[in-house]
Each structure stands twice: as C-alpha cells, then as structure tokens.
Amino acid sequence: MKLLLPVLLVVLSINLFSQSPEKFWVKSEQLRAERLLKNENVNYPGDSQYDVTYYKLDLNISHTTQTIAGSVIVNAKADALNVSSIYLDLVNQLIVDSVLCNGNTAAFTRTTNKINITLDSTYNPGQSFSIQVFYHGTPPSSGFGSFSFGTRGGGAPSIYTLSEPYGSRDWWPCKDTPADKADSADIWYTVTNPIKAISNGILEEVVDNGNNTSTYKWKVRYPIAQYLISLAATDFVEYINYYIYSPSDSMPVTHYIYPETFNTNLKNLLDKTPQMIEVFKQNFGEYPFINEKYGHAQFGWGGGMEHQTCSSMGAFGEGINSHELAHQWYGDAITCKDWHNIWLNEGFATYAEGVWIEATQGKAAYDNYIANEMSYAKNASGSVWVQDISSVNSIFNYARSYAKGAVILHMLRGIVGDSTFYDILRTYTYHPTVSYGVAVTEDFQAVAESVSGIDLDYFFQQWIYGENYPRYNVNWSKTQLNDSLWNLRLNISQLTNTNPLFFTMPVQIKVTRVGFADTLITVFNEQQNQEFNIPIRGQINSMAFDPNNYILKNLNVTVDVGDKIGSPNQFVLEQNYPNPFNPTTKIRYTIPDVGSELAQTVLKVYDILGNEVATLVNEYREAGSYEIDFDASALTSGVYFYKLTNGNFSEVKKMILMR
Template sequence: MIRFVHMLIFLCSCIYAIAQENKLFISDKLALEESRNFLLKSSFIESQNNSLTDFVYQRLEWQIDPAVRYISGKVTTHFKSQTELLNALQFDLSDSLTVDSVIIENNRVTFTHQNNKIEINLPEPLLFNQLDSASVIYHGVPTSSGFGSFETSFHGTEFTPVLWTLSEPYGALEWWPCKQSLADKIDSIDVIVTTPQQYKTASNGIVVSEQLNDTTRTMHWKHRFPIATYLVAIAVTNYERYSDYMETENGDSIEILNYVYPEDLEKAKEKTPVTAEIMQLYQNRIGEYPFAAEKYGHAQFGWGGGMEHQTMSFMGNFDYGLIAHELAHQWFGNYITPGSWQDIWLNEGFATYLTGLSYENIETDWWPVWKQVYSDQVKQQPDGSVYVTDTSSVDRIFSSRLSYAKGAYLLHMLRWVIGDEPFFQGLKNYFSDPAVANGFARSEDVIAHFEQAADTSLTEFFNDWLYGEGYPVYSATFKPGDEGKTLITLSQSTTHESVDFFEMPVPVRLYNAGRTDSLDVRLNHTSNQQQFLVNTGFHVAEAAIDPDLWLISATQEIVGVPAQIKTQTIAIFPNPATTEISLQIPSGKQISGIRIFEMNGAEVKHFVEQTAKINISDLAPGIYLVKAELAGGTFQGRFIKH
C-alpha cells in the first residue's frame, strides 16, 4: 500500500511536470508574458453611441494575399435606427487604414475618418426601427493589437505564407470597419474572400460557393446566427480539408470541418475525432450545440494558443485540452457572450471548467491533475478577483490566473456548495434562457439561474469569490470525545483584506491509525474557532482538509490533541504487604498495563498482561506508587512493602 502511494505521488508529479511543460492546462490566449511579440493595446473605450443602431447584416468582401500584409475590401452594413431621429452613422476603424469612399443608396456621401472613427452624415434622418444600409470601401496595411488582430507568417519547410485575424478584445477595428462593441450582435454575415488560387479561406458559417478563376479563388462563407464583432474572422493559406462528424440521436450528424496545414494533415486526423465525443458530453451537460444547423470546425493558424471564432476555432495545435476549451466557447462566449469584458469569466472561466469536466468524464486520469494545476495556479499570488475592474488592460482581462483558473474554480466550488444536480440544472437553465440566448449576459444573469436551481441565496458566495480577492487558509485540531466521537475545531485566516471570512462547507477526511478506515465529513464553516462533534466510530489518528481539491484553499496546520487522561485512586490490599498485592479494579474495566515506581520517580516494575495480583517479594522495603492503565483513564495508589 505504501509503495503504491509513493508510486502514485511520483506519477502525479510526473504528469504535473508534463502538463506544465506541454502547456496542456494554459489559457487559449496564452499567458501574455509569453507573447510579447504581439503589441498589447494599452487602453480602449467603446463608442458611447453603439445603442443608436442595430446592425442586422454585414456583407464582408475582401481581397487578401497571405504573402502580403495588406487588405482591401468593401463592407456593406444593413442597420436599423434605434432612436427617434438618427442623423449620423458611426463605424470603428483604425486610422492606419484608408477609406476610399462611403456609399449609401448608390451615392457617395461625405464622411470623416479620425481618432479611429468613421462619422457619416446620413442623407436623410432615419426614424426608429427604419432600415438602411451603407458600404465602406477601404484599403491599407493593418496594424496589430491585442493578441495579433491581423497577422501574417509562414508554416512548413517551404515557408508557405499564412494570414489570420484575431480580434478579441479590441482588434476588429484594426482591419475592418465595424462596431467595436459588446452592445450589439450582427444578426447575420456573409464573408467573401478572394485570394491567389493556391490558397483557401477559413471563416464563420458554411461555404456556399467556391469559384476558381485563372489566378484567384473566391470563397463565400454564409453565417446566419447573431455574432459578436470580435468573433468574425478569416484565415488564409494552402489548407487541406477533411471532416469529422458527431452523430445525433435523431440520425442526423453535425459536421466538424477541419482546415489544416498539409504537413500536419495526418497528425491532425489522429487528434480531431475526439471533438465529437467532447461535443456529446457538452450537449448532455448543457444543451444542444447551438450552431448545429451549420457546422463546427477548426482552422490551423500560426499562434501558440487558440481562438474560439464562431463555428470555426482557430487552433495553434490539436492537443486535447485546446480542442475541449475552444469547443466549450461555442456555448459560453459565442452563443452567450459577456455584455462587458468585466465578466470575461463567463467566457474563459466557463470554457476552462468545461474542459475540466471533459477530463472528469473522458480523460479521467487527468482530472486530479487538472484540479491540482489550476488550484496551485490561483494560489501563486494571494490577491486578485475574478471580476475585472480594469477593462483597458488586455493583460488583466485575459489573466490566466484569475479569468481562467480562478473563474473555473469558482464554478467548481459552486458545484460543491450547491450540489451536482442544482449546479448542472442551473447551467442548462442559463444556456436556454431566451433573454441571453444569441445575445449578451452579465454575471447577475447566471447567478440568478444558479440561485433558482439551488433554491438559495448565493450573495455571500459570489461576494467572496467573484468580487472579493484571496482565499482561505485553514487550521484545525481534532481530539477524541466520548462514545466514539471526535471534536474538530476549525479556523481560517484570509490572504486578502477584501474578504474577512469565507463562509464555506469544508470537506474534511478523517483517518484511523494506518489509514485502514476513513470518514468524509462536510463542515459548514461559518465562524472562526467553530467546533464540530463528529460521530466517527473509530479513533481518529489523522485528518486532511479538502483532500479532493473542491476548494481554493491552503492548510496551515492540523493538530491531533490527545484525550484528557482521568487519574483516579485505586484500592490496594493488603497494605502494608510483604510478598503480594492485589488491585481492586472498577467493575467492567480491564487492565492494559501496570507500572510500579519508587517515590523518587524510578520505575521498578512494568506489566502489560491483564492481571490484578502483583508479586512484590523482590522489592526492597519502602513506599511505592502503582499506576494502572484502564479504559477510561489511569488509576493509581500507594502501598508499603515490609
């Protein structure tokens, strides 16, 4: 048993090291300190008049050559006025790009382009809900921000060009005129990209046409679901294509379309089929894949992480963890999108935890490792909230420790607090809520669903774990009580002043000597130095706090306190005696040991057998002390040897 435990510890250590080395449990956007080659935009403020219009459709037409960092195109936007009298239309677009013209109703109209904004005066004011359209024709060399909003690179031994976009959080305006906002989803889009003939374009939705000319290829992608601006994307290179499928219960199938580099085709074909199994798990736990009418897919791109573009995730590799994470975003992040970057945990925390669920249910050997890696990551620093207070910092929004790891563990702890059935029912209810479906949500939306499913208030929990900082550090003592019970005293300190006490049910495992028996208890910890009397049925020799890693916590110390020994007087006769004495034992008691001491404290006899008669003929005359160990305490008395 001991050898097995040591082997298991060694194996877990090796797995942990491998996980860290291969970055199986890192964020899909990578830790920012590892991607300094990308320019991080220091700040961005969303347009204040995003609510004045509703973008109902955009037709995106581009000319792209991945060998050249350049874009030219035409973006036609159909929009509705959301005010009683709309006089002007606004787009976000980087000043590094040149606007050639703006066309409304086949006429060129005047505009200004400065401070990364296009301002267009409408020919005639629009009434509320009145529909109109405008086309922006532009070109230029996009700059890059965030994680690399518009990038060109190479792949393979022949250095084949590849181009991709990644607009999250604020990068879309770097390469196309848009509404850079979490206030409005585009109801539907068409993406039409013309490239040199040897290249193919990956994008959102499904391909409705692919035209080859003498030197060019034009691919037309159609997507008929609402989509947030930052999830619109293209990737262009000499892709190979193949499909996996997930069979549904009604006999249909969902296509999983893969665009991969030719040199990685065979390796990708080995790794991507697991997508269907993970998709089935997510459907069972949450609800039907939301874009089943079109497809899901992967497009390889030249970056170390991944990006969950709607219906087609861009993948730096096809490792299991990345596949599971990006797929999870289709439910949480794409179908339901946070209404503010303050609530990015609704994206990244959810996708990270769903990835954990895939380990719990599919790659089960990795589930303990997943919990250990992420709980350790959160505790690397003592502070930090899941809720983002500074949305001008890309670094903070996509904090691997807070938005991903702690956001995921918040859900894991919530599952422990309210139980599996309410937790997963709350997830399903949140996903199926028509108020947020295909739209935006804030933290209070998902909290309300968990509270309803659990039939309890979770205000204290979310105040501590979503808005508060730090985590609890526990200390405990345990000591035997009467009739097979154990008294546990549980205390905590916190690592950050924002939370004075984490009111949590704390899992504790109690062991007997040799760990041949154990008992799991759930202690509802609401105050410091709180005491719990537990009916264990065995003598507790060891205790462990949160052995299965349900909580973000640390353990300072666990101390076993011996039971108080009761000392009582025992009758000895004859007294004085010459050759033998007898001990008068209380009824129902058995002796487990007898010791005889001289009055100077020196032990002269020790018996372990259960006897009440003691031979003292070999003792020198004098006064002696007898101590008898019996169940319930120690009994002692004195006798005189003649």
C-alpha cells in the same frame, strides 16, 4: 482563447427553469443595479445609439501587396431617439474611399480610429438603416495579431486574423464591442489560387473568377460577435469527419490543416472531436451551431482562438482542442457582454478541459487537473472581474481569467452537487435572456440561484469581485460523551484578507470512525474565527478538512491533544496525495505527545540525486496532525523524496511529479 503557458434550433423545454424567464430577468437586473450603485459601470467602447443586425464583408485580399480592399455593409436599428449620425470603429491606417447610407452617398469624417457618418434622415428606436463602407489599405496588427500576412511550409503564403479583444477595427469597419452581436453575417473573401479562405458558418459557394483568384462565400445564420468573425487562408488540406447527433442527422466536423502538418497522429487526434462534442452535449446541452459546422483551421499564432464554428489553431492537443470547442457554448453562443467579465468565456472553457479529462480519464485525473489549476489561481492578482480592460494582458491573465475562473466553477460544483451543477450549466446555455446573446456575471448568478434554490450572492461577491483566497488554520479534537457518542470540536480561523475580510464558504468535513463507515458533514463557515461542536456516533479516528478539495485555499491543520482521549502516540509520515501529481500535492504528518520538550520539526524535499530542492517546515511544532501543500511548479518531471525529522525520528517517502 487558449493562451499557451510559458511553463506550460434550440428546443427550449420549460421544465429547465425553476423560475419564469420574467422572474429571472428581474433578479438579473437587480444584481446588475447593485453593481452600478458601486460605481463599477461597464467600459462601453461602441456607439450605443444603434443596434447591429447584420454584417457583410466583401474583401479582396492580396498576400503579394499585403493589402485588403472592398466593402463592409452594416445593417442596424436605431436604439435611441433622434439618431442623425453614428460612428463605426476603423483604424486610421485604413483609407475610407466612400460611404453609402441606404444606397446613397453619405458624408463622413475621420477621427481617431473612427468613421463619423451623417445619416440620410433622423431615426428613432426600432427604425432600420444600412451603411456600406468602401475602403482599402494595409491593416495593422495589434493585440495577439489582429490581421497577419505570413508564410509557412517552404514559403507558402499564410493569412489569418485574431481580433480578440480590440482587433476587429484593425481590418474592417464595425461596432467593436462584444455587447452588440449581429443577428447574421455574410463573409466573402477573394484570394489568389491555390489559397483557400476559411471562415465562419457554411461555405455556400466558391466562385472561380477566371483571373487566378477565387471568392469564398461564407454565410452565418446565428448571432455572432464582431471579434469572432475570422479569416484563415493558405493551401490547406481539408479533412472531414462527422458528429452524429441523431439516428438520421449529422453535422460536418471540418479540419483545414497545413499539408506538411497533416499526418496519422494529428488525424487520430482530430478524430476525437465528435466525441468531445458528445461529452459537452451531455453536460452543457446540444452543440449550439448544429445547423452549420464545427472544425479547425490551422494558423500562425502560438495558441488557439475560438472563432465561431471554426476554431483557429496554432497547436493541437486534447487540452487546447477541448478548450476551444467548449467556447462554442461559452464565449460564442453566450458571449461576455464586456471584457470585465471575460471569466464567463475563459474560465468556463478552462473548466471544460477538466470535464473532458473526467469523462475520458476518470475522477482522479480530474482532481489532479483542478489541483493544477488551483496552483495557478493562487497567483491571481486583483479580482476575477477585470478592473483594467484597457490592457490586453490584464484581460487575458491566465491565473485570474482562466485558472481562477475555472476553479470558481469547481467550487460552485462542490456547493450545489454534481447533478445540480450541470443543470445550472444546461439552463444557462438555453436561457432566453442569454442564449445566443451576451451575459455578465449577474446573469449566470441568477441562473445558478434559480436552479439550485440557494442564495449565492456571498459566493459570487467574494470570488468574482473580491481578491485572493482563504488561508485556514484548523484545530480539532475529539471527546467521548458516552458509550456510543463522541464530540468533534472543530475550530476554523482565517488569516485576515483585504477584500473580503474573510471568506464565507460551506466546508465539507470527512470523519473516519472505528467500526463505522466514514461520514461526510458540511459546516457553514461564516465567521473569521468559528467553532463547531458536532456529535458523532462511534469513536472518531480522524478528521479531514475539505477532503474533496472543493475550496481554493491554504490549509494548516492541528490536533488539540491536551487531555483529550486519543492523543497521537506515534510519529506518522503519510504518503503524499495525489501521487503522481502535477504540480501540487499534499503531505500530512503527525507529531506525538511525548511529554518532553519540543523538538524541531523539519520537512524537506530532495531530488533523485539527493539535492535539496525545497524546505517545507523548519520550526518547533506542538503535538498534532499537520497538512502541507507542496507546489512543484518550478521543478521538472521526475522522482522526488520528502523527509521528516523530529528529534530522533526520521522517515523518508517517495513521490512522483508527472507533467
């Protein structure tokens, strides 16, 4: 699901895996067990005594009376010994008329938002039974609008659902947890003409009932989580293009759009969808619901929701379109097992926006996108593993679940390299332990370690279960050892954090040399204060810490001049990078060793009218090179100036904030 910011089939090849599925499963279970030992068990809201295998919704929906009526069939298998009763989740506002078990009348009682059902026999693991619930009423609307009756475009009726995270029970009886996906589903909606009722999977039939109503019969052949079953209904315009996935095969990409919204500009944007699928296919693997469809159905909520095979869209744009499409891989085909691990849905889809940007606009645009997400991620409170899943706002906190989740994937890419990173994603997509199923962080970690051959426990423990981000103070110097060899002394210290105390990370160091090509070195920073001495062939000119911005961080860099060769001998105010930027950029400057008393250093930002908008530095600083992160989130697009003063020195440069 994409929240709009306020400012803002499968052919499995065995060579995808460097470990067997059995070894992978053992590793994944070991990691899960370690979490349980820390008393951080999953809040599991559904009845654990049975496993859902099939849903059938057969509902008559009246916009005039704002009611629904019909039945839901739940086929299931016992998942425990001696199961004689179960419960389904359904809000008390909906009235249950009767319940059948295997076609026979079953006794039931109602408790808070539950139907407690007495089965016709006692069932043991693997034994099947079928429940059918007949019910009616006016569904409430919770969360982001679980079931909504509305109007649009001159009063035309509009009906839609958005059940994530806890809204399915608001309109149909189910096992309301993402941990238990049905193997398949039938979804039948009867609506008044000319309303079209759009849902998941394939539209097998539209039945004209002869009474000014039609029944739309949708069939889902892939596993599906309860919150992804959807309805979007109004008098849509239908527009179709195709994703061609082989020389002889294609899949329909079907868009259901409000008549007053459909125009040439929107059509041109929707026409990019097959290209988006192709880009994600290259990076994530084939579109996971290739035998059904993909598409969009416009609805009345202000964001987007990744309903399986048909995303519901309250807005359109390359960012939100690519986000909801990416969820088909990560969120729909692989679903977070619980809302604690929502980053496996939202962090992945947010990162995929950057994948699309990089494929179509280039690496510089991707870098700018990541810098933007990093600025949001720095506002994250608490761990990425959501501690309070009773709060919808906590689950879908943008800074934590979306931005920081995406940045974590960017950092993993920096550690393992581009090729291995996308091997990890494709392996995760197809791995039999999670494909078309559910996952927790430890499942993804096990894949990442298996493919990369690297122990990444330190990485996931601190970034998923820890809080905040590193704040580095870096001091470096260069010393000539002989005619051709120099020493780079690098001291990395971190301000004390809470959990973890400090961050362990491999760090790239870029060294520029006189008469030689630049060299990239990686050091493994595993201490709060750690010094490295690195021999470098050729005279060292400069050093850049994490030059590719692979680490979410704050950074302060100084040069230890002392009596070292190559002390800075002049003031330098560098051009900010990136430029244009949105909304963060870096400003670097150098203060020379002038052998006199220190002068106050002031670095300020002004708008085009000369009004001061930010003070970045205002203190006495020793000679050295410095780097400052400037966050312009509170500013509007436009031209700005930054001015450095130190004693008699003063220099001004221009930068552009482009949103």
